[in-house]
Amino acid sequence: MHRPAGRQTNEQGTPRGRRLSDHLPPALGGGEIVVLFQPQVSMASGAIVGAEALARWRRPGRDEVGAERLFAAAKRAELIAAVSDEIHDVALADAAAWPAALGNLRLSINVTGRDLARSGFAEVLLARMAQHGFPASRLTIEVTEHDLIADLAKAAAVLDALRSGGCRVALDDFGTGYSSLAYLKELPADVVKLDARLTHDIDGSLRGQVVVKGVIAIARALGLTVIVEGVETQRQRDLLAEAGADIFQGFLCAAPLSSAALAELAGS
Secondary structure: OOOOOOOOEOOOOOOOOOOHHHHHHOOOOOOOOOEEEEEEEEOOOOOEEEEEEEEEEOOOOOOEEEHHHHHHHHHHHOOHHHHHHHHHHHHHHHHHHOOHOOOEEEEEEEOOOOHOOOOOHHHHHHHHHHOOOOOOHHEEEEEEEEOOOOHHHHHHHHHHHHHHHEEEEEEEEOOOOOOOOHHHHHOOOEEEEOOHHHHHOOOOOOOHHHHHHHHHHEEEOOOOOOEOOOOOOHHHHHHHHOOOOOEEOOOOOOEEOHHHHHHHHHHO
């Protein structure tokens, strides 16, 4: 079949001949991996109380690459650990330099199942916090349910070590996969983060509302803080607050922001 002349691309949308993953090794350490921060807002006070660090890959002269494609490229290049380390390093360095207006905010960073399987990961991460002068007492470690953990006992031991060092642990994307309750039973946690799909169910069908309220009720009965992701409307926020959620993040407040923009929003 004849194809029109023009630039050909591979399945990742990059020029044929080089995959996105081929560009990743020289990008590490070169300032191309950056972090934005999405505010987390108290339901009770309306104040910004924390922010989740979200990675972006900014290639010169190219479109920005989000975290999902970044980690897909890292997996292909067998650089997941290196990418995760760089994101953590950049996030902690940026947060350590936050202005006084952000001095009490919690920082949330994501860790992968592979991170939790790495030997000495807790010690390395605690040392990185100390290196940047960011207090562990203000750090939340988010473990995503979609990143399945092969050895729950080992993961629990690593998370226990991080908690002993002063961090809090959050189960991210909670409530949308088969492993939710298993993780809740086996992994030490202080926080559950409801996936955006559950958030949107709160003003949907009666069945959806019952499920969301049930998940929140379980978390509250266990003494866990409940954060809801993907809140886009005031109605969602109000219904989730009524159901017992503590904190929300989503476009109702703001998209992911630079440190400067976050400080301006927090001070406004």
